Amino acid sequence: MLQQALQHYFGYANFRQGQEEVITQLLEGKDVVALLPTGTGKSLCYQLTGKVKGTPVLIISPLLSLMQDQVNQMKKMGFKRVVALNSFLTREQFTQALNQLPHYEFIFTSPEMLQNELVTNKLRAMPLGLIVIDEAHCISEWGHDFRPDYLRLQTWLNYYNRPPIVALTATATPAVIADIKYVLQMEHASTYIAAIDRKEIHLQRKWFTTTQEKVNWIEDYVSTTLGPGIIYTSSRKRAEQLAEVLRKWHITVAAYHGGVSNEDRQLIQEQFLADDIEWIIATSAFGMGVHKTNIRHIIHETMSPTLSSYMQEIGRAARDGQDALATVLCTQTDYDVLQFLMDTLPSEHMIKQYYAGADQPLRELDQRLLAYWHSMYRCDEAIHYRNQLYLSKRRAFDATRNYMETSACLRATLVQYFEQSVQVVDACCTNCGLQDASFKELRRITHLSTQNPHWTLRLQQMLLK
DNA sequence: CGCCCCTCCTGTAGAGGAGGGGCGGTGCGCTACT
Numbered sequence: 001m002l003q004q005a006l007q008h009y010f011g012y013a014n015f016r017q018g019q020e021e022v023i024t025q026l027l028e029g030k031d032v033v034a035l036l037p038t039g040t041g042k043s044l045c046y047q048l049t050g051k052v053k054g055t056p057v058l059i060i061s062p063l064l065s066l067m068q069d070q071v072n073q074m075k076k077m078g079f080k081r082v083v084a085l086n087s088f089l090t091r092e093q094f095t096q097a098l099n100q101l102p103h104y105e106f107i108f109t110s111p112e113m114l115q116n117e118l119v120t121n122k123l124r125a126m127p128l129g130l131i132v133i134d135e136a137h138c139i140s141e142w143g144h145d146f147r148p149d150y151l152r153l154q155t156w157l158n159y160y161n162r163p164p165i166v167a168l169t170a171t172a173t174p175a176v177i178a179d180i181k182y183v184l185q186m187e188h189a190s191t192y193i194a195a196i197d198r199k200e201i202h203l204q205r206k207w208f209t210t211t212q213e214k215v216n217w218i219e220d221y222v223s224t225t226l227g228p229g230i231i232y233t234s235s236r237k238r239a240e241q242l243a244e245v246l247r248k249w250h251i252t253v254a255a256y257h258g259g260v261s262n263e264d265r266q267l268i269q270e271q272f273l274a275d276d277i278e279w280i281i282a283t284s285a286f287g288m289g290v291h292k293t294n295i296r297h298i299i300h301e302t303m304s305p306t307l308s309s310y311m312q313e314i315g316r317a318a319r320d321g322q323d324a325l326a327t328v329l330c331t332q333t334d335y336d337v338l339q340f341l342m343d344t345l346p347s348e349h350m351i352k353q354y355y356a357g358a359d360q361p362l363r364e365l366d367q368r369l370l371a372y373w374h375s376m377y378r379c380d381e382a383i384h385y386r387n388q389l390y391l392s393k394r395r396a397f398d399a400t401r402n403y404m405e406t407s408a409c410l411r412a413t414l415v416q417y418f419e420q421s422v423q424v425v426d427a428c429c430t431n432c433g434l435q436d437a438s439f440k441e442l443r444r445i446t447h448l449s450t451q452n453p454h455w456t457l458r459l460q461q462m463l464l465k
Numbered sequence: 466c467g468c469c470c471c472t473c474c475t476g477t478a479g480a481g482g483a484g485g486g487g488c489g490g491t492g493c494g495c496t497a498c499t
Contacts, residue, residue, distance in 0.1 A: 063492075087494050112493040146491060211467080235489050237468080258491065284491055305490085336466040341490060 002027075002052070009051050010077075016040050018192050023049050026130060026164050031189035033136070033167045033177055037196065039291075039319050042168045043070065046132045047079070049166075050105060055129025059108045060153070062138045064088060065266065066289040067108040074106060084108040085119065102126040111149040114156050128163045133184065135288060136167035140179040141308065144389055145345060146365070148372035154183050165189070171196065171312045173418050175392075196311065196415065197422050200318045201298075203410040203429035204327040205403075214301055214329045218242060221299070221327075223249040227278035229297030232313055234337050236283055238301065243281045252276065257283040287313060293320040300328040303404055305341050306396040307417045310403070330404050338400065342393045346370055348383050355379040407431055 002020060006012050022034045022045045036042050050057035061067045067084040074082045081104045083097050101107065101122050113119055133139070133153075143150030157165065167180050167189075181187050208214050218231065223246070233239045236257040243255040254268045254277050271277040273292050280286060284304070295317040304310040310328075318324035346354075346366045353360045354370045362370070373382040399417055406413050410429035415422040427434045 110493055116494085142491070147493070149493075235468095237489080309491095333466045337489075340466080340488090344490090 002048075005048060005052050009048060010044065016044075018194055019045055019048075021192055022166065023052075025190045025192075026166055027052060029164055031165045031184075031186035032192065033169075033180055033186070033189050034192040035169055035172050035177070035194055035196070036192070037194050037198075038170045038315060039293075040194070042134075042170075045168065046130060046166060047074070047106070049130055053129040055127050055163075056102065056104060057106050057130045057132060058123060058128050059106060059132040059134055060111055060114070061108055061134045062110070062142070062147075063288060064110070065262075066134070067110075069289055071108060079106065081105040082108075085113060086110055087113075098122055111147065111153055115149055115152060120156070124159065130163050131157070131165045133165065133167040133180075136169040136180050136184075137172050137176055137308065137312075139167075139183050140172075140176040143183065145369065148369060151183055151372070154185060157185050171308055171315065171418075173308060176308065196315075196418055196420060197411065198315060198318065199411075199423060199425045199428065200321055200323050201314055202323060202325050202427065202434055203314075203414070204325055204434060205330065205410060205430045206327065207330050209331065211331060211333070214331065215242065215245065217329065218299060218301065219245055219249070222246055222251060222279060225297065227297060228272065228275065228292065228295050229279050229299065230286065230295065230313075230316065231279060231281045231299045231301055232286075232304070233281060233283060234302035234341065239281045239283055242301065246279065246281070251278055253279045253281055255281045256286045258285045284309060284313070287316050290316060291319075292316070294322075295319070296322075296324045298324070298326040300326075302334050302337060303328050303330060303400060305338050305400060307399050307403060307414060308396075310400070311414060311418070328404070334404070335401065338397060342397055343390075345386055345390055345393075348386065351379065351382050351386060355382070 002023060003013075003015075006015060017040050018034060018036045019041060022032050022036075025032045026045070026049045034042070034045065036045075046057055046059065059067075059070075061070070064084075064086055067086060068088070071082050071084045083101075083104045083106070085094070085097055085101075085107060086109060089097060098118060107123075109119070114123075138147075139150045139153070165184055165186055167184060167186075169180075172180070177191060177193075181189055206217065208217065222229070222231075231239075231242060233242060236255075236259050239255040239257050243253045246253045254271070256265060256268050260268070268277060268280065269290060272280055272290070298314045298317050300310070300313070304313055314326035317326060344365070346362075346369055350360065350362070350366060351370065351373070354362075354374065370382075373385065376382075377385060403410065403413050409422070409424055409432050411424060411432075412422045424432065426432075
């Protein structure tokens with residue numbers, strides 16, 4: 001029966017890993033948290049459920065660009081009644097979309113938009129068949145210290161007769177899954193968890209004494225190695241600087257970060273997808289919704305603050321199943337940068353001042369978090385919450401530090417953070433006999449993507465060194 | 466931590482160095498202004 005629906009609406013004969021299990025549970029009216037690897041068709045889970053139930057589906061998505069992509073993709077597939085309710089719409093378009101909301105089969109929106117009373121009233125008045133939280137790890141990753149509207153979902157979803165919820169993600173620790181269930185008010189949800197280990201991604205770690213040595217290494221490596229690849233940096237400025245350095249080698253690169261305009265970001269992403277840009281130098285802004293299959297290298301100029309974000313960032317490589325190399329470059333001073341990036345919570349003093357109504361200069365982010373806490377907690381509760389949050393960030397940081405220092409298998413260290421087991425393969429990482437950036441290893445990795453005509457040129461450059 | 470920007474100092478004119486201070490990452494929607 002479900003198989004027939006799959007054939008009828010999508011033209012596929014068989015389900016992929018996890019899809020049938022998730023859809024079956026949803027059709028039985030259960031809530032589901034599904035950790036499915038990227039590229040296994042997460043969106044089919046809610047698309048087919050919506051079609052079978054014949055009632056509108058609400059999809060809560062973290063990025064406007066992601067919504068736009070999915071709407072376009074669904075329209076291409078022949079779904080006509082699809083809308084993205086967000087700030088891209090003009091006032092007129094917005095009013096019109098709102099008035100016709102019950103006529104749509106799939107409604108995409110942001111957690112922020114759900115704080116709009118008109119939107120909420122409209123959605124409550126219509127018979128939703130399913131609520132989807134796309135990229136659900138954002139609840140945990142962003143909700144607590146960046147986008148509190150993710151946590152406001154807890155209140156929003158608490159209404160009589162709400163439809164089943166499915167939370168979809170590709171990367172989540174058991175703690176994050178517990179947090180997702182708590183915020184979404186679905187403690188009894190079924191959980192589908194796929195293995196997250198990606199043995200085709202080899203892990204390399206390199207230590208340096210100065211930042212300049214890292215830059216030299218990157219210059220040397222990228223100028224002799226074919227992409228496509230992504231270099232993650234810890235600041236916008238450094239991304240721009242590195243891009244500048246690499247341009248001197250006539251490599252097609254682009255810097256991508258929060259300071260780049262929306263139009264340029266879209267252009268860069270399209271060019272990267274089309275192999276017109278070979279290397280992207282980016283902050284953590286880059287990656288979500290990038291469905292490029294042949295990424296061969298992920299280099300971290302500075303380690304990600306958490307192993308969850310590291311896993312997500314390297315997980316963008318090798319979606320075609322061929323080998324890829326993820327390299328993290330480390331110096332002692334990185335710890336301070338990482339700690340700085342984690343220690344951004346409002347202080348206890350700020351909380352007390354805020355609750356006392358005292359005038360104090362606040363950064364916009366602190367203002368936002370304090371306003372949220374004030375709406376939810378008493379002063380002592382807010383302080384307690386803040387300190388708990390600090391401790392959990394501390395623990396996450398300790399795990400990151402351990403990855404940077406351990407002499408154990410890097411893959412095992414990473415996968416164990418997600419409380420899963422690992423299948424160690426030969427030369428899986430620096431600590432298991434992977435050749436570090438020796439000439440031979442470079443050539444082997446380079447050899448994996450030889451379709452690019454520049455390849456022979458690059459080889460000559462390497463041989464001349 | 467390391468970096469960049471700003472101010473101050475020097476000693477009478479201008480630029481360059483010292484030193485203090487702040488910043489560093491992720492996005493939505495809205496409003497006021499061009």
